Amino acid sequence: MTAGQRARQIANVVNGTTGLGLAVALAAGTAVSRGPRGLIIASGYRWRLPYAGAFTLGNVVLCRIRAEQLVLNEALLGHEEKHCSQYACCLGVPFLPLYFLAAGWSLLRAGDPASANFFERQAGLAAGGYADRRTPRPAPRDAGGIEV
Template structure:
């Protein structure tokens, strides 16, 4: 494991975001295992919220899908979210993320397209569309 991943792992454990992610995984009856980059993969998450292919809390990446889903660009995207938790000192990230989603929804009608955290994690890697802000859309008469 790279030094930066180990530091992120320790920081996210100390700021309580990873323990919260593990609790959410347990409540969602997901199977956990160690993954790459110091992450914990939680497959088979059964709670229907949030509506996403995968989501991250601390260093825990949760998905309703089975083993093998968290690879490539999606894993890169979720790993960046884990780093965001470390930079946001853990749990405040949840509030900031919800606010960023609300701003994005107001701007363009989609909770991820103009969400600062999703843009910094890579919209394309996360499978999100690039929706133009409402004021830049062409109007048809």
């Protein structure tokens, strides 16, 4: 584990989000195992919400697939790992309302919760299984063909 990964791990334990993730994993009856780079993988998540193949709470990656499948999917695992870092940067729980505000903005702006969501874009839309549905607005008549 790198120094940065260790710092993220400690930050998410201290800010309480990894504990929150473990509590959700336990309540949801997932299989919890150690993952790479200081991550904890909670596989077999079956609750209806959130409706995603994987999501994070602190350093805990909750997923609907087996842990081995997630580890082999480097793109998705890397995407979720970036969300773990976002929790640490946002000092934990404040990430959640910020994420939901960004998802709401994206819904208004692009018609889906990911395409214009700052956090999803930073984590990599394609890696997270999202399509970029943003459509450029047409340029004003006198803008010389420049899109805005």
